[in-house]
Amino acid sequence: xxxxxxxxxxxxxxRLYQLNLGPQHPxxxxxxxxxxTLDGEVVVKAEMLIGYTHRGHEKMAENRIYEQFYPNTxxxxxxxxxxxxxxxxxxxxxxxxxxxxKRAQYVRVxxxxxxxxxxxxxxxxxxxxxxxxxxxxLYGWDDREQILDLLETxxxxxLTYNYSRFGGVRVDVDQAFCDGARRxxxxxxxxxxxxxxxxxxxxxxxxxxxxxxVISKDVALDYxxxxxxxxxxxxxxxxxxxxxxxxxxxFKFEIPTKEEGDCMARYLVRMAEMEQSLNIIEQALDxxxxxxxxxxxxxxxxxxxxxxxxSFESARGAVGYYIVSDxxxxxxxxxxxxxxxSNLFVxxxxxxxxxxxxxxxxxxxxxxxxxxxxx
Amino acid sequence: MNTSYGFKEYVKDIFTGSKSLVIGxxxxxxxxxxxxxxxxxxxxxxxxxxxxxxxxEAILFDDNKSHHCVACGLCARTCPSHVIKVQGEKTKAGDxxxxxxxxxxxxxxxxxxxxxxxxxxxxxxxxxEYELAFFSRWDGVMDLMQRLEERK
Ligand code: SF4
Ligand code: SF4
Numbered sequence: 001x002x003x004x005x006x007x008x009x010x011x012x013x014x015r016l017y018q019l020n021l022g023p024q025h026p027x028x029x030x031x032x033x034x035x036x037t038l039d040g041e042v043v044v045k046a047e048m049l050i051g052y053t054h055r056g057h058e059k060m061a062e063n064r065i066y067e068q069f070y071p072n073t074x075x076x077x078x079x080x081x082x083x084x085x086x087x088x089x090x091x092x093x094x095x096x097x098x099x100x101x102k103r104a105q106y107v108r109v110x111x112x113x114x115x116x117x118x119x120x121x122x123x124x125x126x127x128x129x130x131x132x133x134x135x136x137x138l139y140g141w142d143d144r145e146q147i148l149d150l151l152e153t154x155x156x157x158x159l160t161y162n163y164s165r166f167g168g169v170r171v172d173v174d175q176a177f178c179d180g181a182r183r184x185x186x187x188x189x190x191x192x193x194x195x196x197x198x199x200x201x202x203x204x205x206x207x208x209x210x211x212x213x214v215i216s217k218d219v220a221l222d223y224x225x226x227x228x229x230x231x232x233x234x235x236x237x238x239x240x241x242x243x244x245x246x247x248x249x250x251f252k253f254e255i256p257t258k259e260e261g262d263c264m265a266r267y268l269v270r271m272a273e274m275e276q277s278l279n280i281i282e283q284a285l286d287x288x289x290x291x292x293x294x295x296x297x298x299x300x301x302x303x304x305x306x307x308x309x310x311s312f313e314s315a316r317g318a319v320g321y322y323i324v325s326d327x328x329x330x331x332x333x334x335x336x337x338x339x340x341x342s343n344l345f346v347x348x349x350x351x352x353x354x355x356x357x358x359x360x361x362x363x364x365x366x367x368x369x370x371x372x373x374x375x
Numbered sequence: 376m377n378t379s380y381g382f383k384e385y386v387k388d389i390f391t392g393s394k395s396l397v398i399g400x401x402x403x404x405x406x407x408x409x410x411x412x413x414x415x416x417x418x419x420x421x422x423x424x425x426x427x428x429x430x431x432e433a434i435l436f437d438d439n440k441s442h443h444c445v446a447c448g449l450c451a452r453t454c455p456s457h458v459i460k461v462q463g464e465k466t467k468a469g470d471x472x473x474x475x476x477x478x479x480x481x482x483x484x485x486x487x488x489x490x491x492x493x494x495x496x497x498x499x500x501x502x503x504e505y506e507l508a509f510f511s512r513w514d515g516v517m518d519l520m521q522r523l524e525e526r527k
Pocket of ligand 1: 443444445446447448449450451474493495497498499
């Protein structure tokens with residue numbers, strides 16, 4: 001930190017200066033403020049200033065009934081709103097001991113995985129656009145658009161889905177949705193070659209990502225990093241596999257990992273994860289059981305007094321909901337553990353020594369959503 | 376960052392760089408001859424799905440040629456954004472109440488669907504309208520019963 005108070009404090013040999021990147025910088029994914037101390041073009045110290053989109057979701061929860069918190073969940077991480085929404089419902093179901101019908105669980109898995117693919121597509125394309133490639137971005141958004149259209153047909157919304165309800169989902173999926181999902185799976189499988197040509201084999205992309213922003217295994221574990229960022233550092237941890245929830249134990253899928261821990265590794269993990277998600281979607285569609293999509297739950301839920309922690313895997317890492325109930329219709333406290341927070345602050349550790357231009361690559365490869373950090 | 380960056384690497388980079396460029400251009404060129412994927416919006420209107428969530432709307436039932444709202448106020452109490460105001464009316468004592476005025480402030484609606492789900496008479500639905508931009512804040516406040524009258 002620079003502390004210049006009088007003229008005597010200036011050390012002319014130390015040519016440090018400070019640069020504000022953000023909060024309104026196009027590559028900071030919304031409103032994140034980097035306060036960089038630079039020596040020439042090299043980062044000496046980086047501080048992340050958050051709080052620009054703080055809306056007090058956790059506090060809001062204490063003033064509304066359990067049902068009224070649905071819309072808030074999707075607005076934390078707006079890119080994986082379906083996963084956050086489903087996770088909240090699962091937590092309350094765990095607290096009340098509600099058994100969710102099998103079909104609803106499968107529908108939740110399908111929609112969550114579609115949402116994960118959409119989020120990864122956006123994350124990757126934002127990343128490559130951040131380091132200067134505009135073309136892949138448009139192709140990625142074309143694919144993402146298909147998912148949004150598909151999810152719109154059942155939930156009615158494109159980002160803030162509000163689709164899961166306590167005890168199941170709001171509307172049953174129909175044949176048209178299943179066919180659409182299958183068509184999408186086939187379509188995206190055919191597109192991976194294109195992404196390989198455009199991004200993975202591109203010399204500029206390779207030069208800007210290999211060996212940049214290396215997060216070692218120990219650092220990642222120390223900082224509580226989760227999700228593709230952790231798996232890019234060689235730790236095989238995925239909540240879907242390690243603590244299966246919502247029927248994830250029924251599906252066969254791999255957890256892709258990479259040992260390198262650099263930007264390229266994180267990108268490749270995300271790409272491989274999309275393929276795994278497609279496998280899960282296909283299996284779930286093949287074995288979609290018949291039956292109701294919603295359990296018999298009262299119109300307004302009143303959980304027993306007690307507390308409950310539930311964690312699930314969003315597109316960015318392990319999310320945790322901790323709900324304390326005092327036996328009334330209004331939650332006593334809801335605490336959200338957001339993965340982006342710990343994923344972001346590992347940059348404190350790894351940024352020093354990198355160029356400012358690399359910051360954009362590292363930040364993009366970690367794939368953070370700021371509203372989720374601020375909540 | 377590569378310290379041993381000599382002439383050989385330089386030539387190799389130029390070669391692989393050109394190859395990447397050709398491959399990338401090939402993808403773009405192929406795309407040029409495929410049908411366009413964007414909708415030419417103001418001239419071409421997208422078709423919304425039946426589940427699309429525009430603002431909420433009262434359903435016109437055939438049996439009484441009107442809505443079924445009994446002004447119980449459940450939707451108003453459940454709404455997380457507190458944007459609904461229902462006013463009921465009784466024609467004579469002993470009669471059932473029915474909804475006379477139903478105001479929503481769409482500008483604050485979070486489109487959660489709780490009001491639609493919670494209504495005991497199932498008289499609410501989402502409209503299929505998607506051009507919901509207004510010039511004034513007050514344009515977002517609408518009376519659903521009046522809109523229903525206009526639709527009749
Ligand atoms: S719309 Fe339904 S929930 Fe709302 S006041 Fe009328 S009957 Fe009650
Ligand atoms: S959709 Fe939700 S926010 Fe909008 S009026 Fe209905 S209950 Fe209120």
